[in-house]
Every structure is written in structure tokens, then in C-alpha cells.
Amino acid sequence: MTIVITGNPGVGKHTIAKEISQKKHLVVIDINEIAKNENLFEKNDETNDVDTEKLKEILRPKISTKSIIVGHLAPYVLDKNQIDNVIVLRRNPYDLLDVYTDRGYSEEKSRENAGSEILGVTAFDAINQFEEKVVEINVSDKKIPVVEKIEKVISGKKDSEQIDWLELVTKNDDLKKFFVD
Numbered sequence: 001m002t003i004v005i006t007g008n009p010g011v012g013k014h015t016i017a018k019e020i021s022q023k024k025h026l027v028v029i030d031i032n033e034i035a036k037n038e039n040l041f042e043k044n045d046e047t048n049d050v051d052t053e054k055l056k057e058i059l060r061p062k063i064s065t066k067s068i069i070v071g072h073l074a075p076y077v078l079d080k081n082q083i084d085n086v087i088v089l090r091r092n093p094y095d096l097l098d099v100y101t102d103r104g105y106s107e108e109k110s111r112e113n114a115g116s117e118i119l120g121v122t123a124f125d126a127i128n129q130f131e132e133k134v135v136e137i138n139v140s141d142k143k144i145p146v147v148e149k150i151e152k153v154i155s156g157k158k159d160s161e162q163i164d165w166l167e168l169v170t171k172n173d174d175l176k177k178f179f180v181d
């Protein structure tokens, strides 16, 4: 079983991956940590550009059938045939703003990341790369624990959820809150 947990910054990837890894006895492969250790990030202002081709090659031999691979870069550094399931965590953009405030992100960085979640950038890129192996999960809905949902995905018993933050934000008349500079 080779699982990928991806999604925009702050959706809860690492928190969830840790729980799943313990429950399913999987080894966590942290894409960002590997990229950092290999000095693949180019620092410029607040954005981190990474050499995805190099990262892809470094990751390849580390992936096994007992891996849970975590990171928002997953769609750009993994191939469809390397993995079984890709879970894209989706989180309410209003909750994300709180996470970013706690992390001390600037207003610009917060908006950029929350905006990216509203538009579903990571989900779009994941589907582009991994196609039918992708399942989106809403982690904002507290009724069903995320780990439970992921276990269902792994056993093939759960389809992707329909998530449309753009509709929610538009209905709340909050487009300016997220998209005006």
C-alpha cells in the first residue's frame, strides 16, 4: 500500500499522515523535509521554488509498498504508477485563514494560500497527474473522523467528495476577502 496525502498548506496533511501511519504501520515520507535536507528549495521572498525533477529522482528509491507520502508538491514529483491512492485533503478557507494567522503568515501569503484552496489548485493538479486514483476529502466536516474516511478510501469503499469553496465564498459575498490585492 502506497498512499499519498496532499492538499494546500495547513489543511492537516502531517497531522493526519501521522495518525494513519501509526494505525496502518506505514512509513511517512515527508516530501518537504527531503527537499529541505537536499537543499532543493530556492529561497526568494516568501515563495519556495523547488527543483521538482531532482526531487522526483531522490524520492523514487525511498518509496515502498509501506509508504505514506506527504506533501503539497506530490502532484509534481510522483508518477501515477508509483502509488495506489492519492488523498487530497480539502479544508474550509475560513478555517485556513485561522491556521495561517496562528503560523504568523503575512496577509498576502495567507490570501494566496487560502485562494489556492478556494480554486482547488492542488486538487486540480493531483487529478491531472493521478487521475482516478484521487479522492478528495473534506476535513472541515467534523461529523466523520478523517482517519475513518481515509481507511474507507484505502479499502475502496469511498468516493471523492464534492467540494466547492468558491460557491460558499461567493454566497457569503467574500470574494474580496480572499482575492483583492
Ligand SMILES: Nc1ncnc2c1ncn2[C@@H]1O[C@H](COP(=O)(O)OP(=O)(O)OP(=O)(O)O)[C@@H](O)[C@H]1O
Pocket (backbone or CB within 6 Å): 007, 008, 009, 010, 011, 012, 013, 014, 015, 016, 072, 099, 139, 146
Ligand atoms: N482534522 C483536523 N481538525 C482540526 N484541526 C486540525 C486537523 N488536522 C490538523 N489540524 C490543525 O491544523 C493545523 C495545520 O495542520 P498540519 O500542520 O498537519 O497541516 P499541513 O497540511 O501538514 O501543513 P503544511 O502544508 O504547511 O505542512 C495544525 O494546527 C493542526 O493542529
Ligand SMILES: [Mg+2]
Pocket (backbone or CB within 6 Å): 013, 014, 015
Ligand atoms: Mg505539514
